[in-house]
Amino acid sequence: MATDLRKKVAIIGAAETDTVGVIPNLTQLGLHAQAARNAIRDCGIDKSQIDGLACAGESVVAVADYLDIQPSYVDGTSIGGSSFMIHVAHAVAALEAGYCNYVLITHGESGRSRVGRGGFGGGGATIPGQFESPYGTSGPPNTFTVPIVAHMKKYGTTEEQIASVSVATRAWAAKNPRAMMRDPITVEDVLNSRLIAWPIHLLECCLVTDGGGALILTTADRARDFPKPPVYILGTGEGAENVMISSMHDFTESLSFRKSAERAFRLAGIERKDVDHLQLYDAFAHTPMYGLEALGFVKPGESGPWFAEGHSAPGGDLPINTNGGGLSYTHTGMYGMFALQESVRQLRGEAAAQLPNVKVSIAHGPAGFFAGAGTVIMTNQA
């Protein structure tokens, strides 16, 4: 039965930009920010209390970063002029579900002066266009990868340990007839493959493929009427932090990963030891390392030795990326759908490399390099 959401949520602050009309001295992002500050002052809330963010027309990550807010609920629904009504609708459900406590919804548009228009990464007047593109960032291989040397410096993480992520993932792919790359590889093979952006080699970069996936969800009571065993959502998380890789707060960890993981475990009400299987989005070999640490399965800095010891590989105690991952199975660009699909297959008992007794699986990954994150904890136990 549907939850009665009537009168459960209210608007407590509302404001516009200082002026409206012609504003040639503010960028579009600045208009979002000024409106946000005015709404914050309208209700007297402390900015640190805001843990939900929604906007349209600009990347929600760009607004989060500009305001230095790391929300655990983000809504970037952007389907046109009434996206904000939809943001309100989603916020009602999110607040009532406990995803967050305070949602900030922003709008800003330099429709007349057209100052600093452009979304994520587009154009020389945007924040990334001014402060990253001039330095030769040409895509994920030499941008997403930038943080890893800080991890190596702080924790002594080695190139061999990073390479071991690719080796373990390939071992799973070898069991999956649908995987693009199935021949077993060694750490030596990885380190001898072509350098793409030191310390990252070709075999530490995801594939570039075509493909797709889809999911259908309904209420648990309705789900029982369908032929396949239901995969129940135990908890979800989301996060947003940095509009550029260079505006990460700490290059040894992802705050958006952490926010996302914390909310997912809080809502799921489970412990790490209850988890049987992980799908950690692997755009590069370093990405699952940051994921494993943010999810709390190891302490910060311990992921390198952990992967090198084979815990995630076939026969290990916490199987990860059993489809072969973005590194060896498939990676279309927005791989997260494939991470979810493998979690569902494992929980239904229909994976190519099926694990015994999987009851809880997590799919977790980044969005826009380390800019944002999403986490879903699933179970087959009613």
Place this chain on the structure above:
Amino acid sequence: MTAPRGKPLPQPTPETAPYWEGCKQHELRLQFCNECRQFFFYPRIFCPKCLSDNVEWRAVSGKGTLLTYVLSARPAPGFENEVPYAIAIVKLDEGPHLMTNIVNAEMKPEALPAGMPVEVVFEDVNENISIPKFQPAGAGRSG
């Protein structure tokens, strides 16, 4: 230094113009919040910590340390003659960190240890735009 053609260039906005004007004069300038007593970067219309308007532009030392980087073996448009090149994050002595390229150094991991002290040098791209880059401290060359 002179940049080859074809590199993506920043387009200053009203919010970032003082930063790029400083670069043009070979001076690194950051915003300082008079309430928080902290520098912040990238440029914004108010302090991202306390939301105060009471911020001002100040010249900074241009000195910092190398936090992290990659040596890109594949060029972005305009970087064809520079591979491998270091896409790096430098933490300024004043606190904020920013992306840059490391120049006037050997592009080898052994020559670029994380934690290495670096200093700013400006690359004049055209009469309006100069890009701040960093070289090992005391490398002795300037833009």
